[in-house]
Amino acid sequence: MELRDKIIKHFEGKVVRKDLTKLVKGNAVVPTYVLEYLLGQHCASSDDEIVQQGVEKVKDIIKKHFVHRDEAESVKHDILSKGSHRIIDKVSAKLNDKKGVYEAEFSNLGLKRVLISNDVIATHKKLLTSGVWCIINMAYLNGDDSANSPWIIESIKPIQISHIDLDEFKQLRQEFSKDEWIDLLLQSIGLNPEQFTFRSKLLQLTRMVSFCENNYNLIELGPKGTGKSHIYSELSPHGMLISGGEVTQAKLFVNNSNGQIGLVGYWDNVAFDEFAGISKRVDKNLVDTMKNYMANKSFSRGSTPYGATASFSFVGNTMHSLSYMMKHADLFEALPKAYYDTAFLDRIHCYLPGWEVQKLRNELFTDSYGFIVDYLAEVLKDLRKDDYSHLCSKYFDLSESITTRDRTGVLKTFSGLCKIIYPHGECSQEEAREILDFALEGRRRVKNQLVLMDDTFNEVDFSYTSKGEQDVTTVLTFEEKQYPSLVKNQHKVQPTTTEEIPIAVTENIEKKKPALVSGKHVVIAENQKGISYHKLFAPYLEGALKITILDPYVRHFYQVKNVMEFIQMLLSIKPVGEDIDVKLVTKNDDFNETESTERFNLMKDSLDGSGINFEFEYDQSQSFHARSIETDTGWKILLDRGLDIFQAYDFKNPFNLANSIQEERFCKGFEVTYLKDVD
Structure with a gap:
């Protein structure tokens, strides 16, 4: 059963086609959850005719009753x-x-x-x-x-759903695989899961933790245009998005003049938009009150103490690239001076790396079915009562060197993501490990900056062991792996497993061309940047005059484009006066054969006279699955993803760096093995 049919079967009346929101919104400045509330009442059907009638009905309601x-x-x-x-x-x-x-x-x-x-x-x-x-x-x-x-x-x-059955929701979760459920959640927030890797999906879902975890403090800093604030204004009627410069103690906590409780007393999540900005002026007393609340879940104005469960989400734009921040400053450099305070930042449970999030573009949005956001919001609200951190202790023991505050941050992120992905409370050890690694990384990113900013903070060993085992797994942030030479304070960056080779391997390829290359195995992490065909392959292809690319899955436009970029790399290393024969062996199917053949012939024609003699053939044998590159010099390069190592990027935008510079693209997770025929 396709995911679409499964969604409708199990959650009929609670899901809506996400493209319908755009159809009815028009110029109405109204949150998504308001529109989907109406769509859920009038378009809860898989019958296209009923859906169309419902859309017209909702349009009519908006036209007649929404106040512009x-x-x-x-x-x-x-x-x-x-x-x-x-x-x-x-x-x-x-x-x-x-x-x-x-x-x-x-x-x-x-x-x-x-x-x-x-x-x-x-x-x-x-x-x-x-x-x-x-x-x-x-x-x-x-x-x-x-x-x-x-x-x-x-x-x-x-405007909100009046009742949800959480037990039913948890029971129905068991009808979906992990990947199906995550895709349903991505579609629920309007995104197309086909355009995201697993890690990229986790980044998006982590933005939702503040809605299901009490007193959770999240920060996300990154480039503009990645939708950092969208989810906080559109997902839930239980969240409030405010400008970082518009909040006061009276508005956020309590108004001393009339005793009225502020935002933290009424909302599950208070998100601070445009939180960054060095020149912003911030009330120091407000920051002090926030520090106390973020640490103790309480605050006081005058002589009366108050308690609340509202989470804080801080989102803002970075001023520089990741590598610049790592070399010249720290990852909190863009914050106003009042918030650039280690005591305040130590209360942050997770730092979401906004520089890894793709900028929003049309193909990232979905037209498939997802939960009515108001229904999902009510589920998340109900889940705030539960604690799923026991799923961590069931399988793993955290390092004893992890401080109480660090441990709290890790377990809150872990618990929140488990509520979102495994609300029924069941996950395997490996599934729990995926969440734990991500949660440890989110808190480690905070702690690394605190160590840089304040000598009184000590480094922490963010590691764990599996129950009954002695092997220790140390979790590093992605940027530590990507830029080991920029890691400060001299703490060592080690691979998390014996198989994983540090990204420094590719740095060596970049900095100098080795006189002799040897066989090895390289693991590239999901969302890594700085990788290109030249760095991966050029040292092993020099001197080769016959090269065969074996890949059964070269069918779509972007896959053919990958082959062309590989050939462009060969042209850059081809000795003057020599020709190189390049042969692509792939498969075809009934839907793509004509289109693929046309593209291959266009490529062949364009290479005429270039010194690259390109040929292609189709191998339809059932045993043809593996992907590799073979040369007449004896090298065989095994590729678990073939040349398809990059995540989707905006290739239609001529001003996008990723179009012309492979190093600017996010990678998928993949492995490369280099073997030499000694005969």
């Missing part, structure tokens, strides 16, 4: 002329302490001081914060009481 700011007066006229009218708007409320009543304010309609009943406030306390999207029946009562607003709230309903 520039049409506010027209909406008021409708309410006045009809006597009553339903609207969709963002509503907040405040206590008028002089009158002892609550008054509502409408974000788009522009109305203020509209009476709202105490019962509504008691039921929906989030109205007292920065606002909640609601469906409201509004009326107008023309009276003589000039002291009160003539606008009447007849009924109000926050």
Whole structure:
């Protein structure tokens, strides 16, 4: 059964086609969870005709009832002329302490001081914060009481799913494999899982941990355009996204003048957008209160202590490349001075490497089915009550040298990701290891910077052992592996297993061409940069006049393009006056044979006269599976992925560096073995 059919079968009524949101949104500045709430009510079907009718219905609802700011007066006229009218708007409320009543304010309609009943406030306390999207029946009562607003709230309903069955959700999770479930989650946040590697999927899912883990502190710094803040504004009605420069102690914690609790008392996650910026001015007292809250889950203003469970997510843009930060500063260099404080940063549980996240482009978005985000948000909220860190202790023992604060950070990330990927509480040791390695790396990235910034912090051995075994696994951050020469404080960078060869191997290829090359095995990590065909193959292909590429899977455009780039590399090392025969042996299928043959012939024609004689043939034998490169000089290079070593990139953008420089592309995880025929 295809994933699409399985999703609809088990979660009918709780999923929606993600491309429908774009169809109905138009110019309405409304969160995704509002639109999907409506789509879930009217388009919960696999029948295309019913879906289309539902889309038109939702479009009509948005057209008739969503309040655009520039049409506010027209909406008021409708309410006045009809006597009553339903609207969709963002509503907040405040206590008028002089009158002892609550008054509502409408974000788009522009109305203020509209009476709202105490019962509504008691039921929906989030109205007292920065606002909640609601469906409201509004009326107008023309009276003589000039002291009160003539606008009447007849009924109000926050837009969110009222009930979810968590036990059913956990049970249905068992109907999906790990990969199927992760793909469903990626589709639920609007992304196409086919465009992401496993590690890249983990990066996206980690952004969701703040919604299912109490008092979780996450930071993500990276380039612009990677969608860092999108999930915090669109995924859940239980999260609040605010600008990093717009928060105050009164707004975030408690207003001393009236005793009103701030955002941390009402929201599951408070995300700080545009958090970076050296020149930003930040209240030092705010930072001190945040430090205490992030460490102790409590805060005090005046003499009264308060507790809360809200998580913090900090997102911002970096100023420099990863290698520059590692060589000249640290990974927190972009933060305002007040936040560039080791005591504050030590409270961060995980540093998400934003420089590894792909920039958003059209092909990264999905048109397949995913959870209605409001349904997923309610599930994540319910999961905040649970602790899944026991799945770690079931299989592994963390190093005793890991401090309490480091251990807390690791286990919170581990627990959160397990809630998201394994909500039913069942995973194998290897599946748990994948999550643990990622969680250790996220906290190690924080600790490494603290050691650089403050001599009072000591390095920590982020390692663990499997239950009943003696072998120690030490986890390094990706950047430590990628740039070992830039790692400061002289701590040694060792491979995590005996098979993995440090990235320094490829650095040697880059820095100098060895006089003699020898057989070896190289492991390249997922999301690594700095790799090219020249670095991997050139030293072993020099002097070869006949080269055969054996790869049964050269069918799609990008795979043919890989072959062309390989040949371009050969041209760069080809001795003057020599010709090189290159033969590609691959398979075809009924769907791609004509198209592939046309591409190969175009390539052959373009190489005419270049000194590269290109030929191709199809081998349809059942035993043809392995991928390799063979030369007439005796070298055989075994490739578990063939030439398909790079993740998808925006090849349509002529200004994208990854188009012309392979080293700027993210790699898939792959292995290369170099063998020499001694005969």
